[in-house]
Amino acid sequence: MPRLCLPPLTALTCSGMATAGDPRPLPQQDKRRLIDWDRRFVWHPFTQHTLWNTVDPLVIVAANGDYVIDADGNRYLDGHSSLWCNIHGHRRAEIDRAIIEQVGKVAHSTQLGLASPPAIELAKRLVDVAPAGLTKVFYSDDGSTSLEVACKLAFAYWQHRGRPERRLFIALKEAYHGDTIGSVSLGGIDLIHRTYQPLLFQTLFAPSPYCYRCPLGRSPETCGLACADVVDTILEEHPGQVAAVAIEPLVQCAGGIITAPPGFLARIHNLCRKHGTLLIADEVATGFGRTGRMFAVQHEEVTPDLMCLSKGLTGGYLPLGATLATEEIYQAFLGPIDSGRTFYHGHTFTGNPLGCAAALASLNLFESEKTLERLKPRTACIASHLARLADNPHVGDIRQCGMIAGAELVRDKTTRESYPYGLQVGTQVCLHARRYGVILRPLADTIVILPPLAISLPNLEHLLLTIERCIDEIVPRIRNGLRPDSPGSDGLE
Numbered sequence: 001m002p003r004l005c006l007p008p009l010t011a012l013t014c015s016g017m018a019t020a021g022d023p024r025p026l027p028q029q030d031k032r033r034l035i036d037w038d039r040r041f042v043w044h045p046f047t048q049h050t051l052w053n054t055v056d057p058l059v060i061v062a063a064n065g066d067y068v069i070d071a072d073g074n075r076y077l078d079g080h081s082s083l084w085c086n087i088h089g090h091r092r093a094e095i096d097r098a099i100i101e102q103v104g105k106v107a108h109s110t111q112l113g114l115a116s117p118p119a120i121e122l123a124k125r126l127v128d129v130a131p132a133g134l135t136k137v138f139y140s141d142d143g144s145t146s147l148e149v150a151c152k153l154a155f156a157y158w159q160h161r162g163r164p165e166r167r168l169f170i171a172l173k174e175a176y177h178g179d180t181i182g183s184v185s186l187g188g189i190d191l192i193h194r195t196y197q198p199l200l201f202q203t204l205f206a207p208s209p210y211c212y213r214c215p216l217g218r219s220p221e222t223c224g225l226a227c228a229d230v231v232d233t234i235l236e237e238h239p240g241q242v243a244a245v246a247i248e249p250l251v252q253c254a255g256g257i258i259t260a261p262p263g264f265l266a267r268i269h270n271l272c273r274k275h276g277t278l279l280i281a282d283e284v285a286t287g288f289g290r291t292g293r294m295f296a297v298q299h300e301e302v303t304p305d306l307m308c309l310s311k312g313l314t315g316g317y318l319p320l321g322a323t324l325a326t327e328e329i330y331q332a333f334l335g336p337i338d339s340g341r342t343f344y345h346g347h348t349f350t351g352n353p354l355g356c357a358a359a360l361a362s363l364n365l366f367e368s369e370k371t372l373e374r375l376k377p378r379t380a381c382i383a384s385h386l387a388r389l390a391d392n393p394h395v396g397d398i399r400q401c402g403m404i405a406g407a408e409l410v411r412d413k414t415t416r417e418s419y420p421y422g423l424q425v426g427t428q429v430c431l432h433a434r435r436y437g438v439i440l441r442p443l444a445d446t447i448v449i450l451p452p453l454a455i456s457l458p459n460l461e462h463l464l465l466t467i468e469r470c471i472d473e474i475v476p477r478i479r480n481g482l483r484p485d486s487p488g489s490d491g492l493e
């Protein structure tokens with residue numbers, strides 16, 4: 001039997017204890033069967049199964065508010081918002097009810113040739129909250145498909161405008177736009193994108209605005225946004241050939257919570273206008289309040305030509321994607337039926353009524369709970385803990401944009417040297433956090449702080465203190481060549 005990596009119940013703090021109303025723990029034989037079947041039948045995303053299969057996975061059977069609950073009845077703070085999508089907490093009565101009401105009407109009807117009330121009302125609401133100028137909503141299934149739609153719209157737009165030579169895309173190194181082939185073509189993370197290179201359409205890459213490890217070797221005080229100048233150069237070198245520039249506004253999340261310096265986004269937007277090309281804003285991770293505004297582009301008063309939404313769109317409840325477009329792009333697709341201008345693209349579940357109903361309920365909560373106004377003490381809480389973490393000997397850099405934050409662990413604070421990937425330092429720290437009732441998932445050695453926007457202040461405090469504690473407990477062990485979880489080492493066994 002491999003050693004269990006689950007925390008013993010006694011190690012959980014009181015915030016992790018079960019409360020009345022939680023589901024009963026699963027009988028042990030049921031849990032064992034699920035884990036056995038998981039190993040035999042499930043292929044997990046972004047997962048090396050030679051590692052996965054050596055430890056028992058946490059089986060999440062329920063959730064409530066800030067917590068997810070495992071098969072043994074242990075509660076864990078959802079420190080990564082169930083992969084960056086939960087907004088108002090789990091089991092929100094308002095969203096639950098909206099979905100149940102919609103199930104009582106129709107669970108699915110198509111957008112191809114038919115219309116449906118939730119999709120209509122949501123489109124209106126999205127246009128109302130989006131930057132002025134985005135007037136049309138094209139639905140799809142998730143973040144990746146919302147990017148596929150944006151790429152195809154940008155590409156076809158120039159054909160319809162009689163400028164077919166505008167067919168190149170520009171993206172940033174360390175960018176992540178999804179895992180389908182089109183969105184991978186815009187991806188700049190070598191580890192996950194390199195393999196597929198021969199399959200991809202041509203994208204020109206500009207440097208990431210990663211100030212801690214500036215690819216241009218500059219310093220943020222004096223660089224004058226030199227990385228944005230590279231975008232200018234690329235556009236100049238390919239006059240009239242670029243269809244669109246794709247960008248994750250303000251934060252390259254999957255790239256490692258890389259926060260762009262102020263003005264970077266506005267500068268890229270200006271360059272797009274100067275060179276007459278389109279701007280695609282991928283707000284899949286940053287949208288819906290994550291950065292402190294409804295959409296990240298609003299911080300720099302940018303209206304992109306195309307804006308991609310998913311993750312938080314349904315409050316993190318159901319898969320749904322949307323690509324917002326300007327009137328000008330929409331108009332370019334109009335014409336007689338034989339004009340070749342029809343956008344021949346759509347998915348079976350495009351505009352699914354359940355997803356749209358959840359999204360409407362989530363937008364209602366933004367209004368009734370004043371979600372954005374209430375972020376201030378939360379972002380301030382994260383900022384003050386990060387300031388402390390900055391002094392931690394193992395933390396090289398801290399980065400924050402609203403309710404998105406990261407602490408990058410380094411082997412050497414002076415040289416900024418990283419740990420070897422094989423050591424999985426970030427992962428070990430995050431696994432350790434489960435002993436204190438917190439679920440986290442790192443990006444390489446950057447510890448990611450991305451809780452539900454509605455997380456309570458005491459829970460947020462616990463989350464942040466746990467991160468500090470886990471770094472202090474685990475990193476020295478790894479540096480000393482010890483197994484992070486050797487028995488008897490920390491009194492938790």
Ligand SMILES: *Cc1c(COP(=O)(O)O)cnc(C)c1O
Binds near residue numbers: 177178254283
């Ligand atoms: C998660 C993410 C995507 C992909 O969304 P999926 O729903 O996983 O396909 C695209 N862009 C960004 C910025 C993301 O964070």
